[in-house]
Amino acid sequence: MSAAVLPHPGARTGLRPSDPHLAGRPRITAVGTAVPATSYTQAEILDVFGIQDPKVRSVFLNSAIDRRHLTLPPPGEDGTRRPEEQGALLAKHKAQGVEVGTRALRDCLDAAGADPADVGYLCCVTSTGFLTPGLSALIIKEMGLDPRCQRLDVVGMGCNAGLNGLNAVSGWAVANPGRLAVLLCDEACSAAYVFDGTMRTSVVNSLFGDGAAAVAVTAGPTAGPGPRLIGFGSYLITDAIDAMRYDWDDAHGRFSFFLDPQVPYVVGAHAETAVDALLERYGLRRSDIAHWTVHAGGKKVVDSVAVNLGLTRYDLRHTTGVLRDFGNLSSGSFLFSHRRLAEEGTALPGEYGVMMTMGPGSTIETALLRW
Secondary structure (H helix, E strand, C coil): CCCCCCCCHHHHCCCCCCCCCCCCCCEEEEEEEECCCCEEEHHHHHHHCCCCCHHHHHHHHCCCCCEEECCCCCECCCCCECCCCHHHHHHHHHHHHHHHHHHHHHHHHHHHCCCHHHEEEEEEEECCCCCCCCHHHHHHHHHCCCCCCEEEEEECCCCCHHHHHHHHHHHHHHHCCCCEEEEEEEECHHHHCCCCCCHHHHHHHCCECCEEEEEEEECCCCCCCCCEEEEEEEEECHHHCCCEEEEEECCCCEEEEEECCCHHHHHHHHHHHHHHHHHHCCCCCHHHEEEEEECCCCHHHHHHHHHHHCCCCCCCHHHHHHHHHHCECHHHHHHHHHHHHHHHCCCCCCCEEEEEEEECCCEEEEEEEEC
């Protein structure tokens, strides 16, 4: 006889079904994901670029990442791969953003039982290139969405931006009950790399992978199943505003990502403040949270957040699993983790979840969910 599955203690505290905070709140009804066709192990990437420096190799091979989907520079006549110029990188961002983004959006709509014509609002988030018109317009044209579809492009906010975009999508869904709003996080991190052999760029190059994730959100009595999005929180660590940045590198004639070595510890040290501020608004404590969806920013970041929030390996199983299988997917990482949680089917009615993303600023974004 199998043991009964008991709800997490958080299902019996905090908000009640009749609580006004729950009334009209939107639901996540489906998630879709997509990645490029080509993928590489960390060792294969080192071999492709002929990297022999033992310190750089150690960074790659001790990253807790097994494989990443990437679109590497094409090999030259001699078989070596040379870094692309900025124009080629921007072209890669556009081409891959449209191709992988449309696949993720179709996957999401299929899971939601919806058609492209049903999308009333599309928010596209990216930090791996700049386009005008943005990805939202290109994808509306590519997929044949209703040209009256309202849209928003969030560009350059970084890895945290998925929750910033989800906040906007949630607000639109509440204002338009019964209509479908979609967030698409679409990142071609291969279009944001600089290869110069330094430890600074090597740390960045060892982390990021390409991929897109879309999430469908609806509000109102016909919203269907899925967790409610109760509220959002944001915390800007102003003392570390330059610790993560993506800006112009004169030495290489292209944009380059900078990551301060102290970032994991800075983010971890402020994780409690950010999460507790969100939970206090709804009369909850960390012990009330059954499910944690944390951005797969890197092994040190995840470990630091775990220590400071008192989270277990089980709490972060989907975060570490996504990091292992895809690397850091920037703004869409948390949606890859949420999809795994949804497919696992362990969340019970009344249980709470917290989503948490981290990025440049330095910024911590949070969201509270209830099943």
